[in-house]
Amino acid sequence: MSERPEQRKDPVDAIIEQWAKVRPDLDTTAMEVFGRVNRLSIAMADRVTKAYAAFGISRGEFDVLATLRRSGEPYTLSPRQLSATLMLTTGGMTGRLDKLERAGLLRRSPDPHDRRGLHVTLTDKGLALVDEAVGVGLAAQTEALSALDPEQAGHLADLLRKLLRSTEG
Amino acid sequence: MSERPEQRKDPVDAIIEQWAKVRPDLDTTAMEVFGRVNRLSIAMADRVTKAYAAFGISRGEFDVLATLRRSGEPYTLSPRQLSATLMLTTGGMTGRLDKLERAGLLRRSPDPHDRRGLHVTLTDKGLALVDEAVGVGLAAQTEALSALDPEQAGHLADLLRKLLRSTEG
């Protein structure tokens, strides 16, 4: 058994103890991991949302701009590519694009080769905004991660990768 | 430096590499953790949702039943207590209670001491359902966690607890 120093309890521990009282037969080990993964995901979503709100955009809208930015010059993708990358239905994408286009952060133009198709391109304003926002969002996450020292953080990332690869694959 | 065996890449690694190409100045370390936390949370929500769907309830509805179950006899709480525990607005709770009451899984009754108040109580049918569903949901999570050996899982749980305590606190 590796050393596992006693830590103070967290809300997940409390839930697990309650289950132990009323259903001592249950094996709640998996909750130790996935209960915390869920709560962390929610808590961080909240923080990052606030970071982007300073730029007048939502988390989902940031994701659209970031995907275009990451794709490199000329910062152009189709709505199809965007919704596939963000694991979103095309309907959800339409709404986001509407709002971002109204804000002048991106531009829709017809695809010259496919009369059905569309091009979505970052405007200069959109490029400038996403380049600044990505730094602020990362800073919020980096600050939260500083609760762990670099070695622990690296170890955590590796364990999560292993779990994720088996879960998504 | 502790040993960190090379692992095959995952989608988060791909995103990080893309950022490195177009914005090499960014420190994306925190994404290694929180990107995966997010994706794991989504992937598992999906699986667990499917597990509960077999019982005709959603994840959120299960949470209501489970909270009542965990509270022990007589399986009664107020809507207020439920929404506080589940970090939900009372509005969201109203809808869930409506549906669960229609399905005969719980019952609303007036609080005898407070004419504003309400009691929410698990029915026999609700108790039986949640007792079965909790096992199935846990099994889905346990199966996913089996990608790690018990020592790794314990270590992961500890790291997550530490991170969560600093994030939520």
Add this chain to the structure above:
DNA sequence: AGAAAGTAGCTTAGCGCTAAGCAACTTTCC
């Protein structure tokens, strides 16, 4: 080559959540 079936692409209707609103009790201050 022409037509019919299939596929890809995008905008419009239902659902679930948060935010405002309304009712009942409690407390505090004079």
Add this chain to the structure above:
DNA sequence: GGAAAGTTGCTTAGCGCTAAGCTACTTTCT
């Protein structure tokens, strides 16, 4: 002791996402 301010408790309106629907292109079969 009474009234006003505050608190607690719950149902009704806006927002964002997924699921159905419609249009345009493509492919395949005769």
